[in-house]
Amino acid sequence: MPHCAEQARPQRVATRLLRGCVAVGAIWLALAGGPALADGPGAAARAPGEVPSLDVGEAVRLAEAAVGRTVPDFEMRDRRGKPVRLSDFRGKPLLVSFIYTGCFEICPTQTRTLYESVKGLDVMLGQDQFNVVSIGFNQPFDAPEAMRAFAAQHRIQHRNWEFLSPRADQVDALTRAFGFSWVATPAGFDHVLGVTVVDADGRIHSQVLGDIVRADRLGVPLRRLLLYDQPLPALGQFENIVERVRILCTVYDEETGEYRYDYKLILVVLSGVLFFLSTLIYLGLEWRNQRRQRRQLRAPCPSTPQPASGHGV
Numbered sequence: 001m002p003h004c005a006e007q008a009r010p011q012r013v014a015t016r017l018l019r020g021c022v023a024v025g026a027i028w029l030a031l032a033g034g035p036a037l038a039d040g041p042g043a044a045a046r047a048p049g050e051v052p053s054l055d056v057g058e059a060v061r062l063a064e065a066a067v068g069r070t071v072p073d074f075e076m077r078d079r080r081g082k083p084v085r086l087s088d089f090r091g092k093p094l095l096v097s098f099i100y101t102g103c104f105e106i107c108p109t110q111t112r113t114l115y116e117s118v119k120g121l122d123v124m125l126g127q128d129q130f131n132v133v134s135i136g137f138n139q140p141f142d143a144p145e146a147m148r149a150f151a152a153q154h155r156i157q158h159r160n161w162e163f164l165s166p167r168a169d170q171v172d173a174l175t176r177a178f179g180f181s182w183v184a185t186p187a188g189f190d191h192v193l194g195v196t197v198v199d200a201d202g203r204i205h206s207q208v209l210g211d212i213v214r215a216d217r218l219g220v221p222l223r224r225l226l227l228y229d230q231p232l233p234a235l236g237q238f239e240n241i242v243e244r245v246r247i248l249c250t251v252y253d254e255e256t257g258e259y260r261y262d263y264k265l266i267l268v269v270l271s272g273v274l275f276f277l278s279t280l281i282y283l284g285l286e287w288r289n290q291r292r293q294r295r296q297l298r299a300p301c302p303s304t305p306q307p308a309s310g311h312g313v
Helices: 010-015 023-030 056-065 106-125 144-153 169-177 215-227 238-248 263-298
Strands: 075-078 083-085 094-099 131-136 162-166 182-185 190-192 194-198 204-209 250-254 258-261
Touching: 010 215, 056 204, 075 144, 075 215, 094 106, 094 169, 106 131, 106 215, 131 144, 144 162, 194 215
Parallel strands: 094 131, 131 162
Antiparallel strands: 075 083, 075 162, 094 194, 182 190, 194 204, 250 258
């Protein structure tokens, strides 16, 4: 079952927009006398000649409406120029963030904040439990080379994090499918900040909106996905069972901004496991003793040998 978009601090989430960050593409169009900038999804109604702006309420509504939707499987390019599809990330939860490399303040800050949160999540989930992608929506300026330079400049080093560039003709359908609202202005782009959480089957599970996406806010939907919304591992898959128990034994530390192990909970789990094992051993021994007793009761009594009799010659 899909889950609703996260609603924590709705007023603050709804009003923190990306405004005034300079986009190279927008300035180039303005200086070159190019076509008028198109209004993206979530754009507010405006009179002729007015500067485009974002309708915050509509943008949040569109984000929430995308929950439960299967994301389109467009072929994009990674920062090395190799083709990548979103279906390549199926099998694990996926965190999706839309950025544009021409932004000099908000997008870099958002990406670095997400990076710190992801490192905090690694403690709880492990690096191989989920993937992250940043998608550049300002095409053709967010080309693979620009995405590679953006990742290097902001020192995003995580083996399960990729930076993707869609084709220009894919941007509108891609952003609408994710419920990501953006508006091109002469100064850059306005858009609601946040991260989209996609489940292992490629469906949008939840939207975590806001300028500060901490590890605990991302940890809630990821924890639910990994513990409850995915099929339980088979009894023979001992490593998967241990991994789920490990995730259960972590809590968010407000001081460090990371997840840590709750040793009290670990002791409770270990006590429960030991009790379960001791009960199994006791029942096994009782079953063996009862089985041995039944065998003894069914065994025939040995006959007493009779002395041989006969007549002498």
